[in-house]
Amino acid sequence: MKALRDILAFLVGDPQADRVVPPTGFTAQLTLFSAAAMAFLASFALALSTSTGRLADRWSSELAQSLTVRISAPEDQLAIQTQAAMGVLQTTPGIQSARALSIEEQAALLAPWFGSSVPIENLPIPQLIDVIEDGSALNVASLRLRLQAEAPGAIVDDHARWRQPLIRAAGRLRGLSWLSLLLITGTMAAMITLAANAALSANRQVIEVLRQVGAVDSYIAQAFVRRFTLRALSGAAIGAICGMIAIALLPSTNAVGGFLTDLGFRGAGWLVPASIPFLAAVVAFVATRLAALRTLRTMA
């Protein structure tokens, strides 16, 4: 509660104290623009991080719980081996359900490549069986051996071959977006420090007068710190709002396109980019305070 009161007191400020530092138009615009640009970029980095995280989670959870059995056999053997494989699958511990895909479902899977008018029933395509695990440990190696014995044309695909690199890639992408966020935060801190140093140098005479009349360092620093914090807060708010609008206007998840159309936030996830201005304000507060106190010490 006290912290909240302190924050409010800081934001409301001391109007008299604020007046002692003259307005600095160019530095103010520069800080505002930098904060807005950084917040805009940060909202995209966050969107990328959130989306890749979501994708990796989905790939991990959905595909890890399923596997596919593919039966490639001569036409007269296909139904017999499918039947045999189904028998094995239904008696294997760890499997919740096994379902042979109908010819229509297989046609739908192939439609993106062959089109919907190709009579696939005339093609020698393998039979697919969709297997859902029940969550208990399924021994895939043992299943492979049993299927090999009962249905020699059966091949078990537990998706590991392509799922693992995708999950790894999604993880790396998420790591990179966090790194980008860190770099954005660091760059913003550096820019605000430079702007604060420029403002402090430009106001050297003001500082000398204030010291002469008995102002303590924290009083002088506060006039600069509050100004830069509020500039960063308002600039970042503009940037974050623009970024959120741009992300919201991206094509929806329903459209065909997978990951690219899934870039964005969902539900309470929008609170994450909404917090960027506050993070920017904290960065500006710390950066300006450190810069101001350091500069004031050198002015002794």
Added chain:
Amino acid sequence: MIELDKIAYSYGGGELLSDISLTLQPGSFHFLTGPSGAGKTTFLKLIYGELLATAGQVRISGMDTRAMTRDQIARVRRHIGVVPQQTQFLDHLRVADNIALPLMVSGRDGGGAQTDLDQLLGWVGLTSQKEQFPPQLSGGERQRAALARAVIMSPDVILADEPTGNIDWEMSQRILKLLVELNKMGKTVMIATHDLALIRAAKSQVQARVLRITGRRLQLAGADL
């Protein structure tokens, strides 16, 4: 009370002031004189803590300035009014706000501060200029504004560095009269000046001690003044 105990000040390898001892008793009046470059401004800066002695001690109310933190020195300055040689103001603030600046930075700008400010403006004769900005003031008005700013916190000690440096004789007399009035109110006053006519004029109004910096040392000035 301010005590200087065998202080020295060196800068850039050279010693500017050496082996100076002095006690500023409450309510005393001092002139500090000497040729240009003798170290009068440096001496005043050592007293109010803008510079720190390289040897010896400057004690303000018994505390060595070299042992004080930056914030302690800043707070001490609230009890020492300084009229610098080059008067500096915040040009974006009105004259009244500039004079009230010490109150503002010490958080005493509430209550009867406005009444005190109005009285002070009247005392230094700047009532009609209070809404103006510092660049609009003449040399004499700037000196009076600086004096008003130096005394608004009702300090115990007032240090004035060449307060009549760039103003005419009539205005010099007016500034001197204000400083003498402050001394009669019990304030310790020290004026650094090379204007001997001003010192002679003051001697008829106040019992002043005249000190001279010469050859890096402080001496009591002779009867030629």
